[in-house]
Amino acid sequence: MTEPLTVACVGAGYFSRFHYDAWARIAGARPVASVDRDIARARATGLAAYGDLDAMLAELRPDIIDIITPPVTHLGYIRKALATGPRAVICQKPFCRNLEEAREAARLAEAAGIPLIVHENFRFQPWYRAIRAEIEAGAIGEVLQLTFRLRPGDGQGPDAYLDRQPYFRQMPRFLVHETAVHWIDTFRYLMGPPEAVFADLRKMNPVIAGEDAGYILFRYPGGRRAMFDGNRLLDHAADNTRCTMGEALAEGNGGTMELRGDGSVHLRAFGAL
Amino acid sequence: MTEPLTVACVGAGYFSRFHYDAWARIAGARPVASVDRDIARARATGLAAYGDLDAMLAELRPDIIDIITPPVTHLGYIRKALATGPRAVICQKPFCRNLEEAREAARLAEAAGIPLIVHENFRFQPWYRAIRAEIEAGAIGEVLQLTFRLRPGDGQGPDAYLDRQPYFRQMPRFLVHETAVHWIDTFRYLMGPPEAVFADLRKMNPVIAGEDAGYILFRYPGGRRAMFDGNRLLDHAADNTRCTMGEALAEGNGGTMELRGDGSVHLRAFGAL
Numbered sequence: 001m002t003e004p005l006t007v008a009c010v011g012a013g014y015f016s017r018f019h020y021d022a023w024a025r026i027a028g029a030r031p032v033a034s035v036d037r038d039i040a041r042a043r044a045t046g047l048a049a050y051g052d053l054d055a056m057l058a059e060l061r062p063d064i065i066d067i068i069t070p071p072v073t074h075l076g077y078i079r080k081a082l083a084t085g086p087r088a089v090i091c092q093k094p095f096c097r098n099l100e101e102a103r104e105a106a107r108l109a110e111a112a113g114i115p116l117i118v119h120e121n122f123r124f125q126p127w128y129r130a131i132r133a134e135i136e137a138g139a140i141g142e143v144l145q146l147t148f149r150l151r152p153g154d155g156q157g158p159d160a161y162l163d164r165q166p167y168f169r170q171m172p173r174f175l176v177h178e179t180a181v182h183w184i185d186t187f188r189y190l191m192g193p194p195e196a197v198f199a200d201l202r203k204m205n206p207v208i209a210g211e212d213a214g215y216i217l218f219r220y221p222g223g224r225r226a227m228f229d230g231n232r233l234l235d236h237a238a239d240n241t242r243c244t245m246g247e248a249l250a251e252g253n254g255g256t257m258e259l260r261g262d263g264s265v266h267l268r269a270f271g272a273l
Numbered sequence: 274m275t276e277p278l279t280v281a282c283v284g285a286g287y288f289s290r291f292h293y294d295a296w297a298r299i300a301g302a303r304p305v306a307s308v309d310r311d312i313a314r315a316r317a318t319g320l321a322a323y324g325d326l327d328a329m330l331a332e333l334r335p336d337i338i339d340i341i342t343p344p345v346t347h348l349g350y351i352r353k354a355l356a357t358g359p360r361a362v363i364c365q366k367p368f369c370r371n372l373e374e375a376r377e378a379a380r381l382a383e384a385a386g387i388p389l390i391v392h393e394n395f396r397f398q399p400w401y402r403a404i405r406a407e408i409e410a411g412a413i414g415e416v417l418q419l420t421f422r423l424r425p426g427d428g429q430g431p432d433a434y435l436d437r438q439p440y441f442r443q444m445p446r447f448l449v450h451e452t453a454v455h456w457i458d459t460f461r462y463l464m465g466p467p468e469a470v471f472a473d474l475r476k477m478n479p480v481i482a483g484e485d486a487g488y489i490l491f492r493y494p495g496g497r498r499a500m501f502d503g504n505r506l507l508d509h510a511a512d513n514t515r516c517t518m519g520e521a522l523a524e525g526n527g528g529t530m531e532l533r534g535d536g537s538v539h540l541r542a543f544g545a546l
Contacts, residue, residue: 144477144486144504144506144507145502145504145507147502151524153543153544156526198471198473200471200490200492200498202496202498203496204417204496213417213496213498215490215498215500217473217488219473223475223476223477223486225473225475225486225488227488227502229418229420229500231417231418231524233417233526234417234418234524234526234529235543235544237541237545237546238546239546251424251504251507253429253506253507256507268510270426270508271426271508272510273510273511273512
């Protein structure tokens with residue numbers, strides 16, 4: 001019987017709870033440590049707690065290092081993690097602060113021969129799995145357009161994002177770097193790699209630092225297009241506007257599929273009501 | 274009692290039926306003539322029929338000349354009509370073939386002191402009147418985005434537009450010049466004059482000459498935007514896809530209004546389902 005792979009998580013902030021919970025449910029993995037500058041937060045995970053990454057790496061040499069910290073730390077932590085020769089390094093999105101850092105991280109991983117995986121979850125959401133399965137089954141014919149309207153409705157006024165992630169207000173680049181990356185990846189999952197991109201970004205809420213609304217248009221071969229239309233001040237019809245965070249429409253020459261705010265996907269054949 | 278104004282219509286083709294019908298129902302107007310190169314079509318209107326514009330103008334000197342012909346004829350007909358000193362000249366959209374012709378037509382009318390009116394009907398459709406009335410009443414707060422998805426579904430394959438206007442297939446500029454002009458005007462009606470425009474046009478149906486799909490993004494002061502997303506191959510949910518020709522969404526910081534394919538307008542308050 002194979003030993004489970006040991007996993008150390010770096011970061012114990014807001015979003016890390018989903019990582020710790022998931023690792024605990026994976027049979028082939030054994031969570032062994034949590035690292036956080038705030039040692040109390042690391043201890044709260046119930047794992048061996050470290051306030052220092054170097055100490056943990058030297059002591060435990062985990063098989064997998066899962067980096068769940070802000071982008072400013074990523075390249076440095078990736079470098080340290082790779083140096084200990086693990087089986088894999090996983091890094092939360094947004095991956096790095098800029099393209100140069102991202103290229104350097106990829107170069108280091110390739111040189112070491114170690115998989116470096118960017119953590120991205122949206123393409124695994126059940127509605128996008130359902131949409132892709134229907135597309136592959138030919139349910140809507142050739143896909144001509146894909147649209148996503150981001151409408152979480154959580155960004156109006158001085159209390160924007162307060163109940164979850166108030167640090168969003170200080171991010172100098174917000175809409176794309178923090179949020180739209182999810183759909184950039186999801187669009188790749190559903191449409192393949194784009195051949196050109198246009199973006200029109202703007203700041204609607206004057207109290208925040210970055211942009212919170214914008215259109216991003218992706219061009220694909222054969223005249224196909226995908227449009228990300230984001231506006232964090234506006235909402236959509238849903239009991240929980242955080243469930244899908246908006247509404248999607250996949251349109252083919254044989255029909256359309258609509259993702260609604262409750263996560264349901266509705267298929268309409270061409271010419272049907 | 275004032276005498277009704279005499280009206281002569283130039284053109285008796287496909288769309289002119291709506292003009293003749295409307296003029297007959299206006300109490301202050303008296304249709305007196307129809308001009309068409311095909312004299313049989315002019316006669317079919319039941320009015321005095323002319324095969325030649327010059328002859329009609331010289332003989333009748335109508336108060337109003339209503340030009341219902343293709344754009345290639347517009348500047349020449351406007352020039353002839355203005356020269357007879359009418360009370361007004363009306364010209365169907367698309368107004369002219371290019372900006373230079375349009376400026377020349379406007380210059381001629383201004384020099385003559387005669388109103389030159391471009392015939393545009395969409396902003397008068399009841400759903401756009403309802404949307405504007407709700408916006409003015411503050412029903413959705415400050416309007417941040419306006420979207421129209423043109424989805425008439427009449428443009429697939431070699432039979433595109435066949436049942437109504439097959440000449441669409443030969444138009445070198447189709448989506449904007451023939452069709453989207455309706456929403457460019459409607460957007461002006463609902464949002465005011467834009468300060469910048471971006472367009473991404475493409476041809477999806479290989480058998481036609483012009484472009485039949487595209488995005489047009491209009492920028493307004495204060496970060497407000499309007500998006501025209503047109504695709505003549507795709508359809509929308511409606512008994513009659515020619516009724517609204519697509520679906521609109523007006524979004525404000527206090528709520529949204531949705532125009533559906535049956536012409537109904539649905540208001541949703543911010544935070545409501």
